[in-house]
Amino acid sequence: MANLHEDYDKLQTAFIGLVVAVLGVGLLVLAKNLHLFPRLAWLNFFPVSEIGGILFSFGLLGIGLDYVQRRSASRLQSEQLRQIITEEAPALRDAVIRGFAFDQADLARVATPDMLDEILRNSLALRLGDVTFARELYGDIRDLAIASTERWHDARVELTLSPLTMVRGTPSGSASPATRTPMFALTARWEYTTIPASPMRRFVCVSDRQEYRDLSQEAGPTSAWWFRPVDDLHGGSPEAFELAQFTVDGKERPIRRSARDGSQTYSVSVGKAAVEAGEPVVISYTYRTLVRQDGRLIKIDVEQPTRGLTVQLDYRDAAVQDVRLLDFFASTNRARISEAPEAVPEQTIRAEFDGWVLPRSGVVLAWELDDLKQNRK
Numbered sequence: 001m002a003n004l005h006e007d008y009d010k011l012q013t014a015f016i017g018l019v020v021a022v023l024g025v026g027l028l029v030l031a032k033n034l035h036l037f038p039r040l041a042w043l044n045f046f047p048v049s050e051i052g053g054i055l056f057s058f059g060l061l062g063i064g065l066d067y068v069q070r071r072s073a074s075r076l077q078s079e080q081l082r083q084i085i086t087e088e089a090p091a092l093r094d095a096v097i098r099g100f101a102f103d104q105a106d107l108a109r110v111a112t113p114d115m116l117d118e119i120l121r122n123s124l125a126l127r128l129g130d131v132t133f134a135r136e137l138y139g140d141i142r143d144l145a146i147a148s149t150e151r152w153h154d155a156r157v158e159l160t161l162s163p164l165t166m167v168r169g170t171p172s173g174s175a176s177p178a179t180r181t182p183m184f185a186l187t188a189r190w191e192y193t194t195i196p197a198s199p200m201r202r203f204v205c206v207s208d209r210q211e212y213r214d215l216s217q218e219a220g221p222t223s224a225w226w227f228r229p230v231d232d233l234h235g236g237s238p239e240a241f242e243l244a245q246f247t248v249d250g251k252e253r254p255i256r257r258s259a260r261d262g263s264q265t266y267s268v269s270v271g272k273a274a275v276e277a278g279e280p281v282v283i284s285y286t287y288r289t290l291v292r293q294d295g296r297l298i299k300i301d302v303e304q305p306t307r308g309l310t311v312q313l314d315y316r317d318a319a320v321q322d323v324r325l326l327d328f329f330a331s332t333n334r335a336r337i338s339e340a341p342e343a344v345p346e347q348t349i350r351a352e353f354d355g356w357v358l359p360r361s362g363v364v365l366a367w368e369l370d371d372l373k374q375n376r377k
Contacts, residue, residue, distance in 0.1 A: 117142070144358045145305050147219050152306040153280075155192035159298065159311070159365070161318040162187070164290065181230045182293040184318055191284040192306065197221070199272045203287065205241035206263040207234045216301065216360070221270075223303060230292060235263045239290060242266075246285040248274060293319075297366040306357045313365050316347040320367040323349050327363045331355050335363075 117138075125134035164183045198221040205225045206212050215224035227233070227240045234240065236259045243266035246253045256267045274281055291298060300311060315323055327335045335353040340346045351363055 141358075144360070148304050148359060149197040149219055149221065150194045150304045152192040152194045152302075152304050154308045155190065155302070155306045155310070157300060157309075157311045158189045159300070159313045160187040161185075161291070161298075161313060161315040161320065163318060183230075184291045184293055186289050186291045186298065187286065188289070188300075189284065189286045191282065193280050193282050194304070195278055195280050196270045196275050196283070199270050199275050201246070201268045201270055201285075203241075203243050203266040203268075203285075204263060205235045205265075205289070207236075208262060211263070219359075225287075225289060227289065228292065228295075233290065236261060238264070240264075241289045242287060243268070244286045244288055246283075248283055249281050250284075293369060296368065297364055299362065299364050301360060301362040302357045303359055305359060307355070309353045309357050310350065311363050311365075312348055312350040314346070314348050315367070316345065318367075319370045321370040322368040323347075324366045325349050325351050325363055326366070327351055327353065329353055329355075329357055329361050331357075 121135050121138050124138050125131045128134045128137075162185050164185045200221060202222045203225070204215055204222060205227055206215070207227055207229050209226065212224050212226040215222055225241055227235045227237075229235075238259075241264065243255055243257075246255055246268040248270055253268050253270070258265050258267070268285075270283070298313075302309065311325070313323065313325070323339075325337055327337075329335060331353075333353065333355040335351045337349070337351050339350075340348045349365070
């Protein structure tokens with residue numbers, strides 16, 4: 001459009017100059033032949049020939065001067081533009097970099113998800129000095145964190161390990177209590193703050209390892225627990241896993257259970273209103289399960305990116321000793337691990353972590369059986 005306007009302006013100037021020159025020629029001709037028109041003798045009072053010469057000269061010179069002036073102005077503008085670009089290039093570069101680094105709204109307007117991924121990969125490659133490492137590392141972080149549906153805050157996990165006094169619903173023909181594999185009862189209570197992304201939560205207990213891996217890798221609202229079959233118990237047994245309570249902001253939600261061969265599922269409605277509101281809520285739930293005594297460890301996984309995590313195990317009633325807590329958090333920050341002193345009756349071990357914990361991270365709690373307590377029992 002700018003070129004079209006400039007061409008139109010040139011054409012208009014040339015046309016006006018040509019009209020003025022032609023008018024000047026006409027006046028010169030008229031002045032030379034004015035004696036042939038007696039009725040126009042009164043024009044001799046005016047310097048017709050001088051006016052015609054001025055108009056003719058002005059028309060021709062105007063066209064030439066406009067052409068020369070436009071070339072000079074175009075050359076001057078080009079030089080000024082080059083000078084501005086040369087002088088202001090560092091400032092423009094810094095402004096662009098600052099805009100991409102800090103102005104999220106501007107970046108969101110011009111950048112697609114693919115462009116953002118490429119910017120982050122290239123930035124990380126420059127920072128690390130290794131393109132392959134940067135691309136693979138960013139791909140893992142993106143899949144773990146960006147693909148997650150929720151962000152959890154201030155998560156607290158309270159675990160209680162206690163002796164199993166009775167197994168409910170022992171089927172006929174099953175192993176007698178004397179020959180049953182020794183088990184511990186584990187009660188786990190989770191509490192965290194989040195903006196819910198799904199109106200439903202599911203808790204699935206399975207005995208198939210591949211099914212457990214598939215469920216654990218899903219980024220949705222499903223929590224998976226693997227139960228190793230023992231005696232007559234499997235993932236579908238009510239004694240193997242039970243969701244005892246689920247609350248949203250302190251209000252209990254009804255729990256529905258369904259079962260099939262080797263697995264069981266508990267479904268809870270978080271509430272469509274809580275999802276549509278988009279406001280943080282406190283979610284708390286408690287489940288009970290069985291743990292083999294000779295298994296000697298419990299693994300607690302984090303399902304969503306979590307900022308601030310506390311895990312505590314109370315084992316005062318269990319016949320165990322030398323309890324160890326191992327964290328596997330991919331972070332430069334270290335978890336604070338503490339144990340209750342021997343002078344107090346409580347027997348607890350706790351890990352506290354203030355940073356972000358990525359999915360599939362967590363803690364492992366391992367113990368040794370206390371043979372003396374076992375004999376007394």
